[in-house]
Amino acid sequence: MRQVVLHPGEDGYWVAECPSLPGCISQGESKETAIANIREAIEEYVAALEDDGLPVPKEQFATLLVAV
Numbered sequence: 001m002r003q004v005v006l007h008p009g010e011d012g013y014w015v016a017e018c019p020s021l022p023g024c025i026s027q028g029e030s031k032e033t034a035i036a037n038i039r040e041a042i043e044e045y046v047a048a049l050e051d052d053g054l055p056v057p058k059e060q061f062a063t064l065l066v067a068v
Helices: 031-051
Strands: 005-008 014-017 025-028
Touching: 005 031, 014 031, 025 031
Parallel strands: none
Antiparallel strands: 005 014, 014 025
16 A cells, blocks of 8 residues: 545645655546556556566655645
């Protein structure tokens, strides 16, 4: 299981990012669609690393949300 950050994009879509997998980003018209899409992106990202014999980064959540 990976943690994901959701936020509204400029185009009205929801953007979903997985901080522990650099560059693993997806989007969807709704939050639910964005979550489904990032779940698939995470699975494919990890599978590609494994296929290439590369290490899969451990889950970590280093994102900090600060209101200023």
